[in-house]
Amino acid sequence: MKKVYLDNASTTQMRPEVIEEMLKVMMEDYGNPSSTHSFGRNAKSVLEMSRKSIAKHLNCTAQEIIFTSCGTEANNWILRSAVRDLKIQRIITSKIEHHAVLHTAEALEIEFGIQVDYVAIKADGSIDVNDLVELLSQEKKTLVSLMHVNNEIGTVLDLEKIGRICHQHNVLFHSDTVQSIGKSELNLQKVPVDFIVASAHKFHGPKGIGFAFVRKNSGLQPLFYGGEQEKGLRPGTEAVHQIVGMAKALELSYDNLERDRSHIMELRNYLINRLEIEFPASEINGNRDGFYTVLNILLPFSEEKTAMMLLNLDMKGIAVSRGSACQSGSIRPSHVLAEMLSEEDLKKPGLRVSFSHYNTKGDIDLLMNALKKI
Numbered sequence: 248m249k250k251v252y253l254d255n256a257s258t259t260q261m262r263p264e265v266i267e268e269m270l271k272v273m274m275e276d277y278g279n280p281s282s283t284h285s286f287g288r289n290a291k292s293v294l295e296m297s298r299k300s301i302a303k304h305l306n307c308t309a310q311e312i313i314f315t316s317c318g319t320e321a322n323n324w325i326l327r328s329a330v331r332d333l334k335i336q337r338i339i340t341s342k343i344e345h346h347a348v349l350h351t352a353e354a355l356e357i358e359f360g361i362q363v364d365y366v367a368i369k370a371d372g373s374i375d376v377n378d379l380v381e382l383l384s385q386e387k388k389t390l391v392s393l394m395h396v397n398n399e400i401g402t403v404l405d406l407e408k409i410g411r412i413c414h415q416h417n418v419l420f421h422s423d424t425v426q427s428i429g430k431s432e433l434n435l436q437k438v439p440v441d442f443i444v445a446s447a448h449k450f451h452g453p454k455g456i457g458f459a460f461v462r463k464n465s466g467l468q469p470l471f472y473g474g475e476q477e478k479g480l481r482p483g484t485e486a487v488h489q490i491v492g493m494a495k496a497l498e499l500s501y502d503n504l505e506r507d508r509s510h511i512m513e514l515r516n517y518l519i520n521r522l523e524i525e526f527p528a529s530e531i532n533g534n535r536d537g538f539y540t541v542l543n544i545l546l547p548f549s550e551e552k553t554a555m556m557l558l559n560l561d562m563k564g565i566a567v568s569r570g571s572a573c574q575s576g577s578i579r580p581s582h583v584l585a586e587m588l589s590e591e592d593l594k595k596p597g598l599r600v601s602f603s604h605y606n607t608k609g610d611i612d613l614l615m616n617a618l619k620k621i
């Protein structure tokens with residue numbers, strides 16, 4: 248049975264070149280980068296080369312890249328230190344952020360008594376910029392945290408525009424860029440964002456490694472304490488093989504970006520066209536012109552079919568993720584769709600299809616055939 252993986256917003260398959268690079272480091276460059284002997288110096292050198300390579304792709308300095316264990320850690324660190332050490336009194340975010348941001352903001356609200364405000368979301372899942380400007384008219388030491396690309400519906404935030412608004416209002420701007428790093432160009436000299444985060448397993452790198460971009464002189468302090476690694480901002484022996492794998496994955500993502508993006512866009516359009524023909528009553532959650540790697544759809548299925556849908560697809564070897572919601576009542580509705588859809592639509596079966604360059608039109612055909620048989 249041919250298996251079909253269309254859940255690339257959850258995680259991606261590693262590129263073979265990344266695995267090769269990591270194996271080499273594990274076999275040969277196993278020194279501790281903090282050791283002063285040749286093994287350590289060698290590990291330190293590959294570590295710093297990786298940092299430089301990542302910085303080059305984002306047009307920032309190597310010192311502004313801090314390695315973390317994942318995107319979740321990087322988000323937690325930035326938000327928590329902003330409140331604790333930079334004395335941020337208010338976080339403005341949105342209800343459709345990833346839980347790594349939402350739950351952190353909620354925890355900080357309880358622990359530090361800060362104010363958390365949520366920007367209004369439009370029907371297509373985009374941020375209401377006028378509402379953001381309105382919220383920013385309140386004088387308070389503020390950090391705005393808004394994600395670049397939504398992981399469930401693929402809506403895209405105009406980072407440059409929001410960054411400019413934040414700076415005009417003299418507030419800090421953090422963006423969870425986990426879904427877009429490696430999949431769209433980002434020039435950090437041009438985009439006025441103070442903090443962004445990334446996670447290697449979303450761009451065909453290894454799991455368990457990510458990074459934060461922290462603009463120079465930010466004043467952030469570490470989340471926990473130990474050695475001097477990462478300038479003391481993220482102590483703990485560096486996972487050199489993971490970091491090298493992440494840098495290689497990012498390099499390959501950007502080297503192949505144009506080709507991969509046009510291939511994936513073609514697949515996404517192909518799926519939209521086939522849905523329009525086979526299921527004319529289906530709807531797109533979010534925006535038809537949303538980010539090219541994600542398509543979130545509502546299907547016109549009955550409740551019984553809804554309950555069976557994912558199991559049915561899984562039995563046919565097709566991996567997608569649920570775009571919604573309260574099918575069979577046993578699973579909590581998506582917090583993202585709950586912000587956008589009516590009660591009625593929330594009951595309809597949703598699918599999040601998320602693509603990578605490894606997918607083919609044949610994969611979409613298999614998905615469509617399976618959906619038609621449900």
Ligand code: PLP
Nearest residue numbers: 317318319345347398423425446
């Ligand atoms: N932020 C977004 C938008 C994500 O999609 C994810 C992954 O699901 C994360 C954060 C968390 O990243 P990680 O798996 O590296 O902790």
